[in-house]
Amino acid sequence: MSGGRRRAVVAGVATSDYPHLPHLSEHAVHGQAADRALADAGLTLADVDGLATAGFFPMYATGVAEYLGLHPVYLDETNTGGSSFEVLVEHAAYAVEAGAAETVLVTYGSVQLSQMGRRLGTGGGGGGFAPGPAIHDALWGNTLVGNYALAARRHMHEYGTTPEQLAAVAVTMRQHAATNPQAQERDPITVEDVVSSRLVADPLHKLDCCVISDGGAACVVTTAERAADLRRDPVYVLGAAHATTHHMNLSAMPDLTVTPAAQSGPLAFARAGITPDDVDVAQLYDSFTITVVLTVEDLGFCAKGEGGAFVEDDGLAVGGRLPTNTDGGGLSACHPGMRGMFLIVEAVRQLRGQAGATQVPDARVAVAHGTGGMLSTGATLVLGREVP
Amino acid sequence: MSAPSAAAGGEGRFFPDEMPVPAASAETMGWWEAAASHRLVVQRCQECGCTRHPPGPRCPGCRSAAWEWLTLAGTGTVYTYTIVHQAFIPALAGTVPYVVAVVELDGADGARLVSNVVDAEPTEVSVGARVGVVWEDMGPELALPRFRLASAGAGR
Numbered sequence: 001m002s003g004g005r006r007r008a009v010v011a012g013v014a015t016s017d018y019p020h021l022p023h024l025s026e027h028a029v030h031g032q033a034a035d036r037a038l039a040d041a042g043l044t045l046a047d048v049d050g051l052a053t054a055g056f057f058p059m060y061a062t063g064v065a066e067y068l069g070l071h072p073v074y075l076d077e078t079n080t081g082g083s084s085f086e087v088l089v090e091h092a093a094y095a096v097e098a099g100a101a102e103t104v105l106v107t108y109g110s111v112q113l114s115q116m117g118r119r120l121g122t123g124g125g126g127g128g129f130a131p132g133p134a135i136h137d138a139l140w141g142n143t144l145v146g147n148y149a150l151a152a153r154r155h156m157h158e159y160g161t162t163p164e165q166l167a168a169v170a171v172t173m174r175q176h177a178a179t180n181p182q183a184q185e186r187d188p189i190t191v192e193d194v195v196s197s198r199l200v201a202d203p204l205h206k207l208d209c210c211v212i213s214d215g216g217a218a219c220v221v222t223t224a225e226r227a228a229d230l231r232r233d234p235v236y237v238l239g240a241a242h243a244t245t246h247h248m249n250l251s252a253m254p255d256l257t258v259t260p261a262a263q264s265g266p267l268a269f270a271r272a273g274i275t276p277d278d279v280d281v282a283q284l285y286d287s288f289t290i291t292v293v294l295t296v297e298d299l300g301f302c303a304k305g306e307g308g309a310f311v312e313d314d315g316l317a318v319g320g321r322l323p324t325n326t327d328g329g330g331l332s333a334c335h336p337g338m339r340g341m342f343l344i345v346e347a348v349r350q351l352r353g354q355a356g357a358t359q360v361p362d363a364r365v366a367v368a369h370g371t372g373g374m375l376s377t378g379a380t381l382v383l384g385r386e387v388p
Numbered sequence: 389m390s391a392p393s394a395a396a397g398g399e400g401r402f403f404p405d406e407m408p409v410p411a412a413s414a415e416t417m418g419w420w421e422a423a424a425s426h427r428l429v430v431q432r433c434q435e436c437g438c439t440r441h442p443p444g445p446r447c448p449g450c451r452s453a454a455w456e457w458l459t460l461a462g463t464g465t466v467y468t469y470t471i472v473h474q475a476f477i478p479a480l481a482g483t484v485p486y487v488v489a490v491v492e493l494d495g496a497d498g499a500r501l502v503s504n505v506v507d508a509e510p511t512e513v514s515v516g517a518r519v520g521v522v523w524e525d526m527g528p529e530l531a532l533p534r535f536r537l538a539s540a541g542a543g544r
């Protein structure tokens with residue numbers, strides 16, 4: 001990423017099985033993804049001296065290290081919500097370029113879907129609210145989906161964005177998912193299906209919301225020099241940046257139509273020495289349809305307010321304005337609590353030409369952008385087949 | 389569609405008893421105390437004058453730690469809103485659909501509050517609608533500001 005001698009690359013990627021893993025623990029999902037990513041690179045756990053992961057408990061990474069039998073000298077569990085894994089790979093790139101580690105394993109694992117089933121009947125579901133800023137939502141009955149709905153309504157008010165335009169995002173993701181045998185939802189849907197599905201938090205319908213899955217993913221970050229001897233052509237980390245505008249309460253978000261991507265995107269592109277026009281394929285966090293509309297604007301793929309028109313008419317399909325979430329995304333393929341790692345895996349597969357039916361021809365530059373919290377954090381990772 | 393109304397939980401009540409309760413901190417205690425006496429306040433920076441919510445120890449504009457409570461009239465404008473059809477707190481299962489709104493508060497220099505619009509059909513609510521505070525006493529020490537549409541005669 002820097003101009004120094006050592007250059008960070010992604011040498012291996014993998015997903016675990018998904019979307020339903022009732023027979024696996026959360027750690028076992030990490031392990032499956034880690035084993036596969038290392039095998040993809042032509043490495044083993046014995047080659048790993050750094051570990052980066054994030055979960056929902058403090059000292060999370062040390063637990064994963066113990067499970068994997070690792071004693072890493074570089075450890076990172078930065079948690080920015082769904083964008084954590086773009087941040088962790090950014091940090092890992094700095095670490096290998098600085099010589100703080102040679103080979104960093106970045107993993108994620110979750111059994112959110114199966115755990116929901118296990119919790120049924122306990123009468124729970126209202127617990128778990130943090131005593132901090134989240135209480136300013138809970139007391140008024142606000143919900144996670146509600147926060148994104150508040151942003152969607154404001155975007156509609158300011159720019160005339162329509163429910164049908166939001167629905168177009170879900171329709172394209174489902175088209176991509178139909179080509180992914182692992183995807184949680186694969187049956188084709190129409191705009192009419194989305195806007196006539198049950199309202200969860202108006203204006204967001206059930207089909208505007210991501211699926212809830214079990215699953216994990218991993219990647220291996222090392223130097224170009226090390227990767228030269230390995231199994232796969234390396235994918236270069238060209239540039240990265242992250243940003244935050246507020247914690248968990250939208251009262252503190254300056255403008256509900258502008259996400260932290262407006263900061264992280266231009267900075268990451270400048271660090272990579274590219275512009276949005278250079279991007280061949282994008283993997284954009286799609287917790288909800290509105291998340292994608294806001295992100296394409298804030299990353300500069302279109303002007304603020306034009307995201308609705310940008311995503312319409314197959315704008316996000318292969319062959320469209322910006323081929324996006326070519327595995328089917330969180331809306332249809334897999335959303336296991338945090339999805340950031342999946343974005344990176346699919347971006348790397350595109351750059352290697354391994355994306356199958358949704359391969360973007362000759363993809364050379366890919367962007368993975370994670371969004372975390374209540375539109376609270378954004379992290380942009382620019383990956384490329386060669387050093388520009 | 390029905391809206392949370394005073395009739396649902398008795399006079400002046402809109403949400404059920406089984407709602408979460410806040411854990412006050414050094415900065416938020418004053419906000420809850422003001423609310424308990426039905427005063428709507430936000431923090432104002434004593435250095436640069438900018439306002440903020442939720443309460444915190446430093447001004448996000450100039451980083452000053454000097455602040456005071458600014459008492460507001462309790463009127464405002466709906467900046468955005470959602471109609472919640474699927475509640476995640478089990479106690480609210482019988483309250484849906486209800487309106488969660490971000491209210492831009494008058495006299496607060498753009499400070500906003502995530503709250504509710506009550507006593508209205510959700511379909512009557514719109515971005516830009518004028519609203520006024522209505523206090524719901526949730527317990528002896530806890531009152532929450534919610535809002536009514538000004539067209540319904542609330543808020544002064």
